[in-house]
Amino acid sequence: MSDLIEKAVAALSERLDGDLAGSAKFVLGEEGSIMIDGSGVRAGDEDADVTLSAAPEVFEQILSGEMNPTGAFMSGQLTVDGDMGIAMQLANVLS
Template sequence: MSDVIEQAVAALNDKLGGSAFDGTAKFVIEGEGAIMLDASGARSGDEVADVTMTADADTFRDILAGNMNPTAAFMSGRLKIDGDMGAAMRLAPALS
């Protein structure tokens, strides 16, 4: 597992604070790998998910650090979303 993925998994689990996510989401960090998020929390993985969000490492780092709003990242084209937009919207507050 890359350092970027490892750091992102830890940051996601911290942000969620033990809250369960109703559904499955996949975060694809271009050139690094993928993270799965479900009721158990975040972990490295690349399975089928309700929603897949794809961006470069800098964009994910900015979102997780609170320097970029996930909605703004999507609207500017820095974050691509494929699948259940409702699931993505439920995740936005946890990422901000």
């Protein structure tokens, strides 16, 4: 598992308060993927209700607060495929 995935799993686990109303996957190119669901946050690449994809450096900027997730989406740096309601819940976790 890459350092970015490990760092992201730890950070998202701390920020996630309560259950997510479904499942989500962050795809970070060659770095790998992160799953978030009722079991928590972990490295993984399973099917999800929503898939968010970004370049690893973009995801790092979002995670650190340097980039707003909504701004990243609007500029095409973050793509969303699936349930937008769950994606909106994640925007709160990321910011």
